[in-house]
Amino acid sequence: MMKTNQYGLSEQTFARALKVIPAGVYGHLGPSGGCAIPASAYPKYVSKAKGAYFWDLDGNRYIDYMCAYGPNVLGYCDPDVDGAVSTQLALGDCATLPFSNMVDMAELLVDTVAMADWAFFAKNGGDVTSLALMAAKAATGRKKTILVKGNYHGVAPWTHKMGAPGITPEDVANNLYVEWNNFAQLKALVEQHKGEIACFMSTPYWHPAFVDNQLPAPDYWQKVRKLCTDNGIVLAIDDVRCGFRLDIKGSDHHYGFKADLMCFCKALGNGYNFSALCGIDALKDAVANVFYTGSYWLSAAPFAAGLATINKLKKLAGAELMNRQGSKLTHGLQEVAEHHGFKLQISGEPAMWFMRISNDDNLVLHQQWVAECVKRGVFFTNHHNLFMNCAISDDDINFTLDVAAEAFSVVAHNNPASLNP
């Protein structure tokens, strides 16, 4: 049997945090969001990160399949990216005027992303999804947005459901919702609100937490594209999570259509902090007229990171590599699961797959299995899609499969009735 992790220092630090930070660690990196069950199976803090791994405060090493929830695309502390950042930091970072590498970054995105005629930079994914809505409203003079149920677009008030703490009816009054892949419903809603819809925003495929992810139905995006064009609706793709993992040219290109606006963040700078809204020429004036800025949005070090990251992803054919390795891993996990009497359901794209043990209908077996993997050095979360990065090797995948096998055997031993009802 493998040694299982202890988290003494993590827990001590977390106890300090609870006194001075709301929820100790809040948001998606925290243990309370429903993706770390039980919370006691998970470390709370990182002490260092390199390549495909991070180490927690207690010195336990993990192969990290969450990749900082996406930003780690080349491997932590990638020498090419960090080198470019060091060079830029020696020159300066946040100044009164932007450094010229902002222009270099925009040119690189326009040259790389198939639909892009321009790029506008901010800090987080949510900055650019909000900007996309503002730009669509500015361009069309309309106020309503159609969103897909279950999609995540950040934490601005308009992205929440009515009834959530801190959200008022006015915050979401202009949102309309459709089901994923339901073109007929979308078409009917557009008809019902003829001339009122500024924007249809969606992720390129459906990857909410807790449920099997779904790819677009054949011709779905092509039909949506035509519907939006025919009705003067801006088609905005939130590629914050998928961007550069499916296709270096953009996820709209991957699925064979052209968006009007594309939101990027996460993989853009391999962990250095910036986001980008890319768009078509017809929307350039509208975006220019929206007053939208932030103190650190034009800082130079993240642009240096972005230039190095995108160029290295191109050189490595990173999207293809991550999808290939993702397929290898997920097929291996399914085989190991079957060997131990479990059915592991895999959905989504291989570079950022979603998985779920389907032997029970309440996810308890899955939560137990993931917890056993984490305690043995493979960092998954329960119900969020996982992520590949370019640094994950075949040896890492083999180690992962060994850990998965032992974790399955532990869960099988603890739940005999669930496997042999």
Added chain:
Amino acid sequence: MMDAETSAYINLYGLLGNLVNLCQLDSEAKSLLPKKAVSVGFVIYKGPSLALRFEATSGCQRLDASALSQNIVLVFRSVRHFNAMMSGKAMPIIVKGFTKLRFLTGTFSHLSQRLEHFLKPQPQYLNDNQFNDISTRLTLFTAVVAAAQIGNHDPEVKAITGALSDGNIALTVKGGPSLEVQVRTHQFTVTEQIKDRANAYMEFADLGTVGDLLAGRIDAFSAIASNKIQLAGFIPLLDGFDKLLFRVNYYLKQES
């Protein structure tokens, strides 16, 4: 933020309905009960109704029978009228049981005060373990029933409840009470019978954690992160119900 109809359901089922538990847990309350059974019906025009039976041996029971067929029948013109009565700002319309008015002004009034004693504890009682135990059990019932009623009636949470799939949530306290919330077609019911297998589980480490949480001395996220609350199962059910629990404060603060 507050909806009068939702508030009436909370007052009726979460507060008055809690008299059943009060008379089981608190010997002083039980000693107030009459030897000869008296039943009271609460009838709200275009709103919910409730029938309670009070008797020394069997305690306080919630009846399935019509509220209109009880010994004493109290009618309210509207949910607002009922809510005003619960706040002490209005009187009910007594349509039946004029000969038993002494029960209302005596026993029933004392039971209500006793319930308030536990649900709105004064600081001097907080070091009394027995008091805390009863107070927490009663508060848990009120909070969970209130959350369920918010889910059923508050128009501002429809986006949350509409996204919830059917299932059962087991709420348990180690060594303490348990409640089950059933979600069926976006409607919530609360029972004290836990089934063997739930779709989602929320287990409190102890009654003290429940008390801290309900009194706002600790938030749910911190309690989960520090293992004072253990979650398992289909988390979206718990996440949705937690958002309803969060709103309970708006309603109960309004009542105080």
